[in-house]
Amino acid sequence: MNDWIEIGALNDIPRRGARCVMTPQGKIAVFRTMEDQVFAIDDHCPHKGGPLSQGIVHGASVTCPLHNWVISFETGKALGADEGSVKTIAIKRDGERIFALLERTAVAAE
Amino acid sequence: MEAPEKKQKLVIIGNGMAPGRALEHLFELAPDAYDVTIFNAEPRVNYDRIMLSPVLSGEKAFEEIIIHGDGWYIKHGIMLYKGHKVVNIDRVAKTVTSDAGTTEPYDKLLIATGSLPFILPVPGNNLPGVLTYRDLDDVRAMLLAAQSRAKAIVIGGGLLGLEAAAGLKSRDMDVTVLHVMPTLMERQLDPAAGYLLEKAVEARGIKVLTKASTKEIIGEKKVEGVLLADGTVLPADLVVMAVGIRPSGSLAKEAGLECNRGIVTDAGMRTSDPDIFAIGECAEVGGQCYGLVAPLYEMARVVAAQLAGNSEAAFVHSETPTKLKVTGINLFSVGDLGEGDDRQEIVLRDASAGVYKRLVLKDDRIIGTVLYGETSDGAWFHDLTKKRTDISEMRETLIFGQSYQGGSPLDPMAAVAALPDDAEICGCNGICKGKITGAITGKGLTSLDDVRAHTKASASCGSCTGLVEQLLSLTLGDSYNPSAVTPMCSCTDLGHDDVRRLIKAKSLKSIPAVMQELEWKTSCGCAKCRPALNYYLVSDWPDEYADDYQSRFINERVHANIQKDGTYSVVPRMWGGMTSSKELRAIADVVDKFEIPAVKVTGGQRIDMLGIKKEDLPAVWADLGKAGFVSGQAYAKGLRTVKTCVGTDWCRFGTQDSTGLGIRIEKFMWGSWTPAKLKMAVSGCPRNCAEATCKDIGIICVDSGFEIHFAGAAGLDIKGTEVLGLVHTEDEALEHVVALAQMYREQGRYLERIYKWAKRVGLDEIRRQIMGDADKRKGYFDRFVFSQKFAQVDPWSERVSGVDKHEFQPMATIAYQQAAE
Structure with missing residues (x-):
């Protein structure tokens, strides 16, 4: 079962940048676009596992720092000629506060 | 074919655009008819004078506006005397003599002395700081004056004056334009368009004073200001006079040729002496002198035909549209704009879009056109004028342009497609559509440069480039790739x-x-x-x-190199590859403390610690920093390392202190960003133990000094260096190396290594600027030193002190035992 869990505030993330969140399901990368939209995806490039959170953010996508795959935040899919996808994590915002839809069982285990 | 000794001797006085074009035609028509000698008062080759404004504003470099390089003169066996001003024509002996004492005989003489800028006859007009706007020397003088970023006054609100003002403004000067008439460019524009132009000029931060009559230029030893007739005093450090030109005919007059305003010629461009021709701005044909390039090129065509033996060739007057070459201001004007009882006009104004269009009609025909803001229909209107087309049928929609006529779609492509074959595309060169499309299909042309080379269309002022490109795509369809330059990326079409x-x-x-x-x-x-x-x-x-x-890129953001598993490697700077027990001990301690899995000596004589977790980076740097280390920037598109050998300190062959010089260079240049990584080396003798001859920049020490090398590669490509030159002292070596690096910094494309850049701009050009031109070199050096003030901040200590701390910590850890990382 999933639940909305607060993971931080908008200003914790630089515009066109990312921060990581450690979760029981692994590391997720939370991105903030130029227009202050927030997205979260697995921090793990479908190509060779590069840390997407370390890439350059442009539009609603990120370029992986290892081999320049471009991953869309909205779909988690690789753009252009490359094929592959990562898991996207739903995000909602309440003003400055950011919530991610994460598995409740993990939280309950605390 | 005639034997070479029977060639006639053609001497040309002047080396501007008109005689250059005339020779091109002549070599086509009669390649072996003449031995050609040119006397050029300017010390350089033929260049595109109408592109001086983009050079002034910085949008083009001088090298880009050269029409004929030195090679062209050699190829055609032309004797070019650069910097020779002809002082005498002896029509009896048929010789000309230059101020340097050179005398050349001629069979045919072509005078193309151009024009002189008109200097206002007011007191102070000869003070230092008063310039004209005519040739490259004027542009250079203005650029020099612009460095002060002080006040400039341009006298004259015509084409040249406004282009000069825009150029000086883009060089950060405080610019005022003085114009004696009530509106700008009153000879080409009507008052409404002149007003819009004035607003557009002012919107760029240039002040405009109309009805401003200059009474005196004031100043003691140099220009200090301008006094107007109404008593106003305007301070100025630079005054540019752009109030018009007058044909330069004094040489011809002294030789007894018939002169009026210019040198009088018949329609065949022949002067009152049958063996002497005159073309260009100095010539007066049919009672008129010309200043725009299109009629001058027409004169060139005529004189070439005459020289090749066609006595029928004759100059025909035609109207030439005016265009202003100031980026962002579009205007087009041609023909008769005066008002009168026998005339009617059609006017379209769109204030919010800044558009103004006016057509002057007489007897249902267009006789004058002014377009401001939106000028794409200029060619079409001009064509209707030239053909004297009766426009009564389309009068209601005429002003909206060609695409509104006959129900054809609103597509610029369709508009070009609809143009007749004899519609003029390139006004400067008088090239019509049919000639361009004919050349494209007939000669298999595929690019804009091809069309320029074969037809000259768009090769002068360039304002018809869009039309020519449309013709290319119309003629070639999808096989035409308009971007001769590769765009930076898919976000832009610009290179x-x-x-x-x-x-x-x-x-x-x-x-x-x-x-x-x-x-x-x-x-x-x-x-x-x-x-x-x-x-x-x-x-x-x-x-x-x-x-x-x-x-x-992440490496430059966290000052470490990302590895395939997402960990990082850290390389501290070891100046010139020298280290000490204290430094090595500090590295050993860091490796132990953070359990760094791998330690490696790099090719650049430093130590690399691999496999560091991102979260540990600030603590690793803090410990290294305590031992005096700074970041080695092994990740940077910037100065990496200066590799050295032990030089005279230890080596029995060393000729200079290569280690010391390497350390000095590294300490001087560390922290600087460059287009791509920059690796250097200094070897103490030609045995070259530091492998300086495959580096971006390398120095080989020799007994007599320091041989500077550059443009080597030892990566994807392998390439030995080129020699820049030999200097004698360490100080000179440093200055030359730094200047070279700065030149590369200013011109290189991002990710373009120095050897690729050097191939692109030419080794000779780099040597000329760095070795041959002390002022240029000093300029580069000074700009580098200035930028280092802001660049030499150790990123590690900055991070340790807390800058961008968020980079290294997760934003949140969803607390849960298995999640702890």
């Missing part, structure tokens, strides 16, 4: 060089400003263009631009 030039020319000082002004196609770029733009801005505005970390 790296255009972007770099425009950043300077338009004073763009942030990534959003670049994207807005240069019409980026994406909202915030991509991983290709953003790092490139960030570098260009850091390089061009070191003191003003705020480095954009989010546009840097």
